Amino acid sequence: MKAKIGIKEADLAKVSAILNNLLADESIVYQKTRNAHWNVEGPDFHAAHLFLESQYDQLAEIIDEVAERIRQIGHYAVGSYAKYLELTHLTETKYEHTDSKGFFKELLSDHESIIMSIRGNLDAVEKAGDQATEDFLVGLLAQHEKLAWMLRAHVA
Numbered sequence: 001m002k003a004k005i006g007i008k009e010a011d012l013a014k015v016s017a018i019l020n021n022l023l024a025d026e027s028i029v030y031q032k033t034r035n036a037h038w039n040v041e042g043p044d045f046h047a048a049h050l051f052l053e054s055q056y057d058q059l060a061e062i063i064d065e066v067a068e069r070i071r072q073i074g075h076y077a078v079g080s081y082a083k084y085l086e087l088t089h090l091t092e093t094k095y096e097h098t099d100s101k102g103f104f105k106e107l108l109s110d111h112e113s114i115i116m117s118i119r120g121n122l123d124a125v126e127k128a129g130d131q132a133t134e135d136f137l138v139g140l141l142a143q144h145e146k147l148a149w150m151l152r153a154h155v156a
Contacts, residue, residue, distance in 0.1 A: 003074030011128035016075035018121045019133070022140075023066045023077055024087035025117065029110045030059040031081075032093050036103035048100035051154070055107075055147060062140060069136055089117065104154045111148040115141060 002009065037052035067077035078087065085092070090110050118141045125134045 001074070003072070005073065007073070007129050011130065012073050012075065015073060015125055015128050015130050015133050016070055018124060019066055019070045019073075020075075020078050021087050021089070022114070022118065022121075022137075023063065023070065024084040025090055025110075025114050026059060026063045026066055027081070027084045028088045028090045028092070029107065029114065030056055030063060032090075032110065033059060033107060035093050036100075036107065039098050040100050040103055041098040042100055044100050048103075048154075051150070052103075055150070058143065058147065062143060065136075066140075069133060073130070073133065089113065101155055104151045108148055108151040108155065111144050111151065115144045115148060118144065 003012065005012075007015075033052055033056040037049060037056060040048045040052065042048070067079075070077040078084065090113060094106060118137050122134060122137060125137060
């Protein structure tokens, strides 16, 4: 059943596509963070392990919220890694070592890429007349800026 929320279906489809691309990005960075959590080694292992766990817990909540926002506007959220890899602008883990600094640098780059992507899509969502999704994305922008700051502080 389509959502009747005062926004044209064509505009909702555009917003849904933006959100599904974001869902793909969030899912990829989530899995990369889990990988780092599982495989990090070094003298800072325990602190890095716990830090990465806090990051992937936040990402899990973000993923759920993005998927639910897609459903709220009457569309379906993608849910397979094959589709995520097709839609994402991120890459799978490239870092081949297990030290925290390398993992953190790669994850920082991903979060900064997501930040730029969200910021770049705000105008399109505004033009679609979807203020609720625009507000939602601004909130996600702030969350990713904090996640990036935390990573940046570890590699400084």
